[in-house]
Amino acid sequence: MKISEIRLYHLSAPLEEPIGNALIFFPNRQTLLVEIVAGGRSGWGEAWVAPATAAAMIEGQLAHHLIGQDPTHIRALWQAMREANEGDGIMTAISAVDMALHDLTARAYGIPLSSLLGGARRDKVLAYASGPFFKPGGHPYRDFEREIDGYLSEGFRALKLRSGFNPTDDVAAAFAARRQIGNEADLMIDFNQSCTAPRSISTAALMEEARLLWVEEPVTPTDLQGYRLAARQIETAIAGGEAIMNPAGFLPFLADGCMDILQPDIAICGGLTGVGQVVALAQMHNRPVIPHVWGSTVNFHAALHLLSTLPRHRAGGQQPFPYLEYDVGPNPLLELAGRPKVNADGTVSLPEGPGLGIELDASVLEPYVVSRKIISE
Structure with a gap:
């Protein structure tokens, strides 16, 4: 099983009224969902901080470490991504990829993420x-x-x-x-x-x-x-x-x-x-x-x-x-x-299904998609 595609979905859901805290208010909810595809299966991860920036980092700095690799080699891939990129700013992008690799691997084994x-x-x-x-x-x-x-x-x-x-x-x-x-x-x-x-x-x-x-x-x-x-x-x-x-x-x-x-x-x-x-x-x-x-x-x-x-x-x-x-x-x-x-x-x-225990697909995301990108070989 090899990683064949990385699909990036920048989502934004406007709110009827902004909410916040003593530091900041949010007029919408935004995130980047990352779908990693291998062997006909998908795993999902997320980077909600600066989603557009995280998407650019995955495309420009991380994808070449992932495409064609075995998604079950999670720790080796994490180390490769971390060692090749200086600074902590890359960590949100790595977080999303790592989450997706865990979900995909657990689904491949037919077991819950836990x-x-x-x-x-x-x-x-x-x-x-x-x-x-x-x-x-x-x-x-x-x-x-x-x-x-x-x-x-x-x-x-x-x-x-x-x-x-x-x-x-x-x-x-x-x-x-x-x-x-x-x-x-x-x-x-x-x-x-x-x-x-x-x-x-x-x-x-x-x-x-x-x-x-x-x-x-x-x-x-x-x-x-x-x-x-x-x-x-x-x-x-x-x-x-x-x-x-x-x-x-x-x-x-x-x-x-x-x-x-x-x-x-x-x-x-x-x-x-x-x-x-x-x-x-x-x-x-x-x-x-x-x-x-x-x-x-x-x-x-x-x-x-x-x-x-x-x-x-x-x-x-x-x-x-x-x-x-x-x-x-x-x-x-x-x-x-x-x-x-x-x-x-x-x-x-705790959900009983494999991986995260939830099912997502592009159609569910569609109402909130701001931009999307598919990265493949």
Whole structure:
């Protein structure tokens, strides 16, 4: 079995109303889906950061390492792509290719992706609602109560608020959410890189009685000193790492003990091969990994399969980690294979089919295709 084609689909799904956080608003949802074809089978991967750039990198810098090669030689291909390209900017493109190779290989073997990753330890994973999001025009928190009611009715037992608007309203929103979800659910907040360390520290201190499970991205991703300061003074666990492209980028945070929960994104940090390296580092330092999940159903299901294989980690939540980030904002790209269902116990079940366990084809993508490219011999 040899790779015969690489098909690139740049997708964009406009939203009725922009959504965002304290740093940025999104008028649409965009991603690059990568379909790798070999032996009459396809595997799917994703790069949602700068999709047009990732597509150009795959065509210009990665494709010649792949066409004609055995797709099951995943690690060898990953190393070849990594060694031939300097810098971490290539990692989103490698991530998409690596994800697709994993999906294709598992499909070729007729097994779920979780089996290829070493075997599932659980057949369902507790999901947390990643939302509500800020709204433009008027108060950004104005729909939080209504939207949280919706998440609870869907079955979610944990949620992560966007925060960082201003300390007074941030604190009020956290306490309102805690009252609304009750004492038996988990509550987290995400500053989305929007604050300085002193502001994150002072705001988190005022939120202590809301019993937060973690505080996410209290400072910008490269501010190691800020993470150190936050970790020393914030009582709640510190989470971060979604913007780190190189698995080795987690090492300084682990060495300093200033990141309690590691959140690599499979579509950013080298795919399942790269995030597998982060998992190994995390286990050496007794830290849980909870992948950041954004983009489409492809990245979502890749994270779900990976999480099914990770060990239990007791870190203060209502249940032991791992948890699955479920983007609850409006997102047609999450629904390309049907919206993932939340069970009555707040979990999402692992698909039983081969590979990612979802079926995609070009016709499903068509309404959102901005551009496409087929690369072949």
